[in-house]
Amino acid sequence: MGKHGRVTETTLAPAAVGATVHAADSPDAPWWRDAVIYQIYPRSWADADGDGIGDLPGITARLPYLKDLGVDAVWLSPFYVSPMHDAGYDVADYRDVDPRFGTLADADAMIARAHDLGLKVLVDLVPNHTSSEHEWFRAALAAAPGSPERDRYVFRDGRGPHGEEPPNNWPSVFGGRGWSRVTEADGTPGQWYLHLFDTTQPDLNWHNPEVRAEFESVLRFWCDRGVDGFRVDVAHGLVKRDGLPDWHGAVGLYDEVLTEDGPDAVGDPAVLDHNATGDAPMWDQEGVHEIYRSWRAVLDSYGSPGRILCAEAWVKPEERLARYVRPAEMHQAFNFDFLETPWDAARITAVVESSLRSNDAVGAPTTWVLSNHDVVRHASRLGLDQSLPRTNGIRAGEPQPDAALGLRRARAYSALMLALPGGAYVYQGEELGLPEHTTMPDDVRQDPTFHATQREVTGRDGCRVPMPWTHDGPSLGFGPGDHPWLPQPEAYAGLAVDQQDGVEGSTLELYRTLLRLRREHRLGGGSLAWDAAASATVVAFRVAAQGDPGVLVVTNTGADPVTLPDGEVLVASGPLDDAGTLPADTTVWLRVAAG
Template identity: 60%
Template sequence: MTDQSWWRTAVIYQIYPRSFADGNGDGYGDLPGIISRLDHLVDLGVDAVWLSPFYKSPMVDAGYDVEDYTEVDPLFGTTEDAERLIAECHTRDLKVIVDLVPNHTSSEHEWFKAAVAAGPGSPEREVYHFYDGKGEHGEIPPNNWKSVLGGRAWTRLVGPDGEPEQWYLHLFDPKQPDLNWDSERVREMFDDVLRFWLDRGVDGFRVDVAHSLVKAKGLPDDDEELRMLSGSAGPMWDQDGVHEVYRRWRRILDSYEGERILVAEAWVGNPERLALYLRPDEMHTAFNFDFLASPWDADEYRRRITNSLAADDLVGAPTTWVLSNHDTVRHVSRLGRAEKPGVHREGIGPDDPQPDNVLGLARAKAATLMALSLPGSAYLYQGEELGLPEHTTLPHEFREDPTYFNSLHGEVGRDGARIPMPWEAGKPGMGFSPNGKTWLPQPENYHDLAVDQQAHRDDSTLGLYKRALVLRRELGLGAGELTWRDDFPDGIVAYENRGVLVAVNVSAKPIALPDGEVLLSSERLDGTLPTNSAAWIRL
């Protein structure tokens, strides 16, 4: 009997709360604003929403620095607003997945402040990674690890007497100290956090940097050269101990009625290693970043799709397809780059070579028809249904991403993918807020892409997404099985799923369309499939 679990085939829409819709006019998106725009998601045809963090936070890293996991930050509303949002989603048959950030807390979390005050050797410090430094006076960090957001991964505290003392670990910003998952106190705290939100009706959790919780014993130096040669993750990533944590969480979720799920954000390059997170007693799904990071190359797409499906099939898990999110360059702009179209995390700024967004949109629509026709589930990032490009000319004075500052302005960071949504072209702030305020400025090219400019046009990007999601559901593509077609020229990604031929032209030349009924195409067809386009054809 086929497993009909909703999460195996769901299309899930990521909401970045600060940038979706502002309900109170302060220029920042909030939970009431999200509620006011839920019908857009119903019209689009998605099955669930994933909410990036809305917890109490100093917002050093856009809410991924959590001060309190069971309290809504006043920027977004109240816990009552969160409960109302969950209820309003369920009324519309939308599942709700919330973000969980277990690798680190904010430095403003009560635990970290208590640990700093308690001093070296105290029980309070055991819930984080505090270590003495090396060197004659402890002036050298405990190891050579680097922060993902730039600089070293260690910061040294200064005691009340002004004297330097221990160092603490932060794989991200210095204001995001890493928790020590060897501590039972940490594990029990997150058990309680899970239950708090499960009791309020959430349908699952997206687990931030799920591959990072457990570090190698003794925190050895990172041998970057060896890691690059061997393909290993390094001592701070993808340690086997994480799986015990997720088995524990799975037991908690399974104790609740309904199907509550865990989704891994795990940047694990090896599909076989990623599949370990998806064993029957651990996570339900994981983001397929190997697919997201693919260059615009037919052989690469075939290889990555094949490897992902094979690895996940071994553990009985579906593959999850994703093209953009809040941490990556939007795929319209990423695929419109003349060079390195697969590079995705460093951002694009006004001083960089600018992408060709016309080319990028054509490729993005074709890639979307590919992703939505593959067996498994799919994630959409807010605004991609409008064909939004990255804001690549955002003036530097508006930047808030700590990546920009920690890299000493060497990388522009992720702000360009987090621009407030354009809802109504003729209104101030394009309808994002009641008074036109926006926490980041919107580029001029968002006007013609606003929801109200596309909603009633079948030939718009929004219209294409709507038709694709209707057909995906009607044809059962998410629950299908992929069969590769090898009778197409080089540069064509072609496969069958549920009696539908999917052809994606990644080559430089148009090809003749095969026989069959064209159900959907990313571009208008004239008997051929143009380059940078895709079609679904009923055989």
């Protein structure tokens, strides 16, 4: 579940042209410092049994595609037992596979096949809350107030003469109140439980030692099955401030302030940074770091080549986010400031430099990302007015992206990202240039945000549509059935894998080339310095690994062509002309001469 943040202007003075902003890693740095990790949304990647929902056998069958693409690892969104009120992020059993996705044996087979192909496997961990169908929560409902069972969650008496008002004013990220009242065993209205997300996702009490012990056990369970790491959902939300004080800021994903009465549009972007000031009592509390130090110790006990933790933490400013990747804590944290930076050279340059500086200060790599299962796909996002705030979902009656412009910019932005030092995440289908499904009928939407806000907030279904593998056939090759769980837009047929495989200039072949060159030149472990080709509309930097002359990366975000620096073209995100210029909305990688 992504938590909405917003890029803020950096206050750092930019480095001088030619000065090193970021030093190169040593050639023997751990794998995770420069890995490219591919996110699989299991229900939407490949359906082996034809029920319309992707599954683990489908994933296993398609893993050779990722080997050929050139990524280093895969991250799978949740496939655990779940009632699926929030697409699996409401977990009822952390140690078993939901029958929709297969069995534990299928998970073992998938992990083994990935390892045979040289791919590492990360799985999602959801520690902020469980499903309301988890055995712990069922036991809590059956137990009395003040019981050990209730202490695993955040239960409180209500306010008011009869406890009829919630314990505080916190709203849910998904809309409405952040509290629900239970009916006690004797039939009377009882205590309230906290759920920062859906009502079926009760928050755990991370002050409880039993909760901490349980999740360390879950980590060991999956490490023992061979997984190589964990993406940690809502990593900044586990611990709440003592006393649970009222909060009058925003808590959520969207361009609205969510209250129990629904979303209220606001004009001041600053209020939308739900933890930008560091004082939101439900986010980024100091106690989370103790938890992650204990988890790091668990993972480190497994030895080489190293299991990892990646934080989904919507935390500002960048210096606070960097605290999650200090040496004894997590290994990676998604760079959402980068994801949210619009198509503007000055702002891209600023966020790249500030991100690298912040993470370098704690000895951590920067982890770049442009799309995931919680945000509008960047092939569509970049086709919208870049002066407006990032939208959450697009409907048929709303302004539509310029598809050609969005794809051209997406290819260029991806080429820029994959040249940057550090790690990177690729969301399934972005290597095909897949757009958001912007005309999806409302009656098929499943995101709980859409329903909890009485259809006011569009939600995230548009970026979660099943993959197109073939131009023809049922569900475009997603599976043998013709009714995938979400409908695919017409544009997906022409963007299917079989329409791009081996086709010069296709987005798929562009990604394959970028990933091959990134690996050959070891750009993920390289140094970064700004280049004199930069301007108000041009991002230009040099990346060089130890012992490699390096690569000059130039991105034109402006409307007009710019002079192309001298050098051998290694790859370009779009066609180059014969006039010695770099077209608008294009990135090029040039070989840097030795010496």
